[in-house]
Amino acid sequence: MRIKELLKSNAAIGTKVEVKGWVRTKRGNKNINFVALNDGSTIHTIQAVIDASAFPEDLMKQVTTGACIAVKGILVQSPGKEQSIEIQAEGLVVYGSANPDTYPLQKKGHSLEFLREIAHLRPRTNTFGAVLRIRHALAFAIHKYFNDNGFFYLHTPIITGSDAEGAGEMFRVTTLDAKNPPLLGDGSVNFSEDFFGKQTNLTVSGQLEGELGALALSRIYTFGPTFRAENSNTPRHLAEFWMIEPEMAFYEIKDNMDLAEDFLKYLIRYALDNCRDDLEFLRKMYDEELIARLSFILENRFERITYTKAVEDLEKSGENFEFPVKWGVDLQTEHERYLVEKFYAKPVIVTDYPKAIKAFYMKQNEDGRTVRGMDVLFPKIGEIIGGSQREEDYEKLKMRIRELQLPEKDLWWYLETRLFGTAPHSGFGLGFERLVLFVTGMGNIRDVIPFPRAPKNAEF
RNA sequence: UCCUCAGUAGCUCAGUUGGUUAGAGCACCUGGCUGUUAACCAGGGGGUCCUAAGUUCGAGUCUUAGCUGAGGAGCCA
Structure with a gap:
């Protein structure tokens, strides 16, 4: 289920759900972890509550900012103040970890200029x-x-x-050899030999x-x-x-x-x-x-x-x-x-x-x-x-x-x-x-x- | 293309009139904490101060050039 639907469906409370998405933040201690998960369907995240003792330590270590995971569990009312519902995790799959040493996105603010340099991740x-x-x-x-x-x-x-x-100004579209184009007698490029038989550009x-x-x-x-x-x-x-x-x-x-x-x-x-x-x-x-x-x-x-x-x-x-x-x-x-x-x-x-x-x-x-x-x-x-x-x-x-x-x-x-x-x-x-x-x-x-x-x- | 400003840790930034070993928060590592809210607390590792040349006893700091980025202008949607 996508997070947008989940957050507005009170009917699902008490039922078992599964969400898949990317970790925004993980908080908590060695006993309990709170993971804010986002799948892009909405600006909002859903909080997954994970009892650390119920999952292998190696697996929990992979749940870091940027990792892609799936969480299965019961949708419940949240006792926390910042969200009304959350998922009590029963199953956890890590599709893709994101090494925090090298993953460039953090949970603190980045400049828009920096994000332009990582346009593959900024979405x-x-x-x-x-x-x-x-x-x-x-x-x-x-x-x-x-x-x-x-x-x-x-x-x-x-x-x-x-x-x-x-x-x-227009961008030229050509299949002519840039290094050695066919020339006319006056030294100009002979576009009649180009793909379209004439000079062409992008609109x-x-x-x-x-x-x-x-x-x-x-x-x-x-x-x-x-x-x-x-x-x-x-x-x-x-x-x-x-x-x-x-x-x-x-x-x-x-x-x-x-x-x-x-x-x-x-x-x-x-x-x-x-x-x-x-x-x-x-x-x-x-x-x-x-x-x-x-x-x-x-x-x-x-x-x-x-x-x-x-x-x-x-x-x-x-x-x-x-x-x-x-x-x-x-x-x-x-x-x-x-x-x-x-x-x-x-x-x-x-x-x-x-x-x-x-x-x-x-x-x-x-x-x-x-x-x-x-x-x-x-x-x-x-x-x-x-x-x-x-x-x-x-x-x-x-x-x-x-x-x-x-x-x-x-x-x-x-x-x-x-x-x-x-x-x-x-x-x-x-x-x-x-x-x-x-x-x-x-x-x-x-x-x-x-x-x-x-x-x-x-x-x- | 022109004008102005900026470039310091992976990121966001501080760094006084040029002066000892360049700092903070986040992230990372270690430890602590039974419900957090960009969690928190203690400790630790981490730097080609954009590049090159110059001034100086001494340059992150001053000068010149270059590179990159941003803002303004022109062109336009």
Whole structure:
């Protein structure tokens, strides 16, 4: 029986049960031992009470922090204060001992930096157990939300031949010999001899393909790995992360904002409703404000302002910013934080950015100088969602591609969707780890993914 | 990539103005304790003070360079 079920089943009291898990601590004396056992099903442990004289000394010596054991016994009311029930052990099996001289996890606190170096063992800590369970719950809730709202899960390619998304530096995918690649006459690499007959990369976004799906199924979403070869070294960036990208036909920018807000609130509520114990643990250990902050998001409407209004707000704020605010220049992190944390003191959606600082595919406004992009800004983590209404007009889109000197030929299929049965449509990208970061209150994105990939780090 | 800070026992950390043999808690070993709550009490073992060079009678401590990590910035999700 798993510990989570056991702890809530009063019916099992007096019956014989068996639990299997990893030892968190062992306390006691030569007569009696108390073992706190955890199997990952919950943050909580169950206490096994072991009469030392009933088991061989050699066996008891193997029961140390980190060991994997099975305990059979009667489930009883506990006379102790810290737990209501416990197991009176009758049978004990050690599946795997963990030599305390070399096992790196102890029952005292470790730094998150140290745990990153032992990512193969850190899921066994309370913190990472909690984070990983919350991560799972959020992933599940994402699929549930979309499924319940008529969206179809579309699998967009991970290997892509298009370099037109402009979302960042890409990782090359190749089977060519790195030491001795085939060359063209001018000395450049001849990619026509590569596996796909052309240059290919890992995807930086499934959006363009997502649009193809939306212009057939009306509402789709993607949820898959995404890769950016940027040399970004921050607590908010990974080289490999998971991104959710819904794309909807017949949605204008306002519908897009409504969806983004409803979606985020649904996910946060889902975590509050289903991960209470884990959130409580994280609140207690890391971030006293965590649950209050999550509730605050649910209770408040996101402030919706245009980029132009944001610039005005910042200009009249009287704040002394390191980077001066000026219409036409992208908002800096300090500006975004000021708007979200001080000026409005709640999540903010900024729309209608100058077209010069946004991607080619965003729908151009009538004013000729702004586009219907939107960024959802959250306290602590900044940009959690970036999205837009897409340009559905063939001529305008083609002109924009030419203006920016993007490889028009490679985008023929994207352009054709505007030529045949085009439709107004919108979508956005949500960084999954940024969501998990916000919901768990953790400080570093490398601590909310099991095996983080970042510059100079691909261990495990 | 830029800026700032840090690196001392397996882990978490202390180490004063440069001064004798570098400390504590946890973990480990020995002993004690019949119900513990990150159990407790007594004793013990455990160090390339990140690396290299330099200043000095003397460097964990000061200087320079490098490595690694963290925070901030840029890029973005």
